[in-house]
Amino acid sequence: MNIVLFVPSGAVDSALEQLAPDPAIDRITVVSRSVPDARDGVHAIVLKPALSALTARAARALGGSAAGRNLLRLSPLDPGRRFSGAARHDRELRARLAEADLIVALERDGILAAWKGVRRSAPVEAKAVYGIAAARTLLAAARD
Amino acid sequence: MIAPTPTPAPAETRPHLLYVAWGFPPSRGGGVYRTWATANAFAAAGWDVTVLAAPRETFTMSTGIDESLERTVDPSIEIVRVPFHSAAFESDLRRWPRSRATAPELWNVLSSRRERKSFPERTYGGWRSALESAALEVHDGHPVDLVLGSANPHVDFIPGHVLHERFGIPYVMDYRDAWQLDVFSGARLSPEGSAVARWERELIENAHAVWFVNEPILRWHADLYPARADRFHVVANGYDSPPEPTDRMPSDQGLVFGYVGTMSAAVPVDRLVAGWRLARTRSPLLAASRVELWGHLNHAGIPNEAIARQMSTFAENGITYHGAVAKKEVGAVYTRFDALLLVLGTGRYVTSGKVYEYAATGLPIVSVHDPGNAASDVLRDAAAWYPVADLEPSTIADALIDAADAALDQTPEARATAREWATQFQRGRQLDPQIAALHTMVDDRRRTEAAR
Numbered sequence: 123m124n125i126v127l128f129v130p131s132g133a134v135d136s137a138l139e140q141l142a143p144d145p146a147i148d149r150i151t152v153v154s155r156s157v158p159d160a161r162d163g164v165h166a167i168v169l170k171p172a173l174s175a176l177t178a179r180a181a182r183a184l185g186g187s188a189a190g191r192n193l194l195r196l197s198p199l200d201p202g203r204r205f206s207g208a209a210r211h212d213r214e215l216r217a218r219l220a221e222a223d224l225i226v227a228l229e230r231d232g233i234l235a236a237w238k239g240v241r242r243s244a245p246v247e248a249k250a251v252y253g254i255a256a257a258r259t260l261l262a263a264a265r266d
Numbered sequence: 267m268i269a270p271t272p273t274p275a276p277a278e279t280r281p282h283l284l285y286v287a288w289g290f291p292p293s294r295g296g297g298v299y300r301t302w303a304t305a306n307a308f309a310a311a312g313w314d315v316t317v318l319a320a321p322r323e324t325f326t327m328s329t330g331i332d333e334s335l336e337r338t339v340d341p342s343i344e345i346v347r348v349p350f351h352s353a354a355f356e357s358d359l360r361r362w363p364r365s366r367a368t369a370p371e372l373w374n375v376l377s378s379r380r381e382r383k384s385f386p387e388r389t390y391g392g393w394r395s396a397l398e399s400a401a402l403e404v405h406d407g408h409p410v411d412l413v414l415g416s417a418n419p420h421v422d423f424i425p426g427h428v429l430h431e432r433f434g435i436p437y438v439m440d441y442r443d444a445w446q447l448d449v450f451s452g453a454r455l456s457p458e459g460s461a462v463a464r465w466e467r468e469l470i471e472n473a474h475a476v477w478f479v480n481e482p483i484l485r486w487h488a489d490l491y492p493a494r495a496d497r498f499h500v501v502a503n504g505y506d507s508p509p510e511p512t513d514r515m516p517s518d519q520g521l522v523f524g525y526v527g528t529m530s531a532a533v534p535v536d537r538l539v540a541g542w543r544l545a546r547t548r549s550p551l552l553a554a555s556r557v558e559l560w561g562h563l564n565h566a567g568i569p570n571e572a573i574a575r576q577m578s579t580f581a582e583n584g585i586t587y588h589g590a591v592a593k594k595e596v597g598a599v600y601t602r603f604d605a606l607l608l609v610l611g612t613g614r615y616v617t618s619g620k621v622y623e624y625a626a627t628g629l630p631i632v633s634v635h636d637p638g639n640a641a642s643d644v645l646r647d648a649a650a651w652y653p654v655a656d657l658e659p660s661t662i663a664d665a666l667i668d669a670a671d672a673a674l675d676q677t678p679e680a681r682a683t684a685r686e687w688a689t690q691f692q693r694g695r696q697l698d699p700q701i702a703a704l705h706t707m708v709d710d711r712r713r714t715e716a717a718r
């Protein structure tokens with residue numbers, strides 16, 4: 123199966139342990155903001171959302187409180203939106219999505235990028251889910 | 267657990283319990299051990315038990331499952347899977363509207379308003395009508411003698427309410443947590459006169475009994491409902507079977523500290539990491555030691571943001587995350603450790619379920635939580651307990667160093683003594699007297715009705 127995981131933090135090691143992909147038949151693509159913590163048998167696409175110094179400072183300031191974080195989430199500075207924006211322009215990711223059987227958002231900030239990727243680039247029969255439990259279930263069902 | 271003496275009885279005289287537990291196995295969510303143990307204990311005590319629970323798919327597609335726990339449900343228990351639909355548990359991204367993908371937190375708030383129309387409970391309120399129908403159908407086919415609802419979710423109290431209103435059947439409310447009380451902050455969550463307050467008052471007014479997991483939560487409710495306080499009981503959590511004894515000998519070349527449990531956003535993993543880092547600079551033994559974290563990262567199967575941030579620092583600090591552990595494997599996991607880390611959210615109403623299992627290992631325990639937590643009451647007399655006065659890194663580091671020394675010095679005899687002390691926390695010691703009392707109550711009701 124071609125599996126694309128949206129994991130902005132790059133902390134994918136535990137998820138891969140749970141998914142237990144078969145290197146002979148599964149191709150894993152990890153989409154993140156930083157180099158993933160697991161690289162064996164994984165193709166990494168590292169996205170770098172563009173952010174000016176001023177907006178980066180504003181985002182850091184808002185992230186310091188619960189109210190600020192909620193405000194941030196509704197603004198264009200929301201990390202999920204910025205990650206999605208970076209994903210939109212990545213040709214390699216679009217190619218991977220076009221061949222995907224399963225697309226998984228493993229973190230909140232990966233949801234929008236995965237959601238848009240499914241609509242824009244993935245085959246209609248590709249499954250798309252949020253969370254490791256759903257991904258495990260679908261993977262197990264596909265192997266049965 | 268102490269095995270209750272089986273009560274062989276002809277089927278027509280066996281009491282019938284309708285047990286309502288949304289999160290029944292194979293759920294691996296919070297509180298599932300209590301629901302599993304409660305249903306099994308009633309069955310072992312000679313009751314016919316029917317469970318109303320959410321469908322398996324709810325858990326396979328959201329929180330994840332523990333099939334090893336499901337396999338140990340008493341085979342005599344009938345499980346009725348009641349259809350459950352909630353947007354919060356929809357994991358198929360193709361079904362998500364753009365507004366949800368763009369702003370999931372805001373979308374959840376707006377969505378929860380719709381779900382609270384039939385019952386004032388976010389995410390679960392919409393289950394009410396399906397539960398009512400299921401309860402009536404079960405009672406029609408096999409008359410129910412007692413309903414026991416396990417909350418949360420609090421909509422689990424609905425079948426008891428319905429069968430009591432229509433047929434006078436007694437019901438028991440089992441609070442694994444609290445409805446109106448924030449167990450972390452101690453604040454009241456619903457003002458007097460709110461829908462939640464009205465529902466809870468009515469439910470408690472008519473309940474045969476109400477169970478709470480610790481004394482502080484019971485007292486809070488007794489203050490709110492003094493006229494019904496005589497029906498309140500503490501039915502604490504406990505351990506189900508003692509973790510495997512180990513002949514592991516701690517080594518001065520390095521120890522293994524273990525944490526087993528769900529790492530929700532309330533669990534101060536950041537404080538633990540800060541204290542651990544400092545301890546490693548102060549103690550050569552700690553510098554050579556490791557921490558193993560076992561359990562789910564958050565209740566919903568999605569790592570919370572706080573833990574995701576911390577994980578990038580784990581490797582450099584000798585901390586490893588090992589993922590979830592199935593119920594049947596928990597005992598073996600404890601044999602890997604020389605000391606345990608009890609890391610809990612702050613709140614004087616917080617006990618946790620794992621504190622009892624920790625105690626049952628006999629290993630030294632470092633408490634990384636507010637000293638006022640109810641969990642402190644459980645461990646106060648433990649032989650090798652290392653609490654902290656506050657959650658400052660320096661304080662936590664001192665406790666870790668003390669516990670490391672204690673782990674090195676602990677003899678097999680001392681550990682055996684600690685395990686013996688903890689037998690008071692077997693879950694059966696909590697449940698069995700309550701079940702026996704309920705059996706007597708049901709028998710008395712039957713005799714009274716037969717005499718009419």
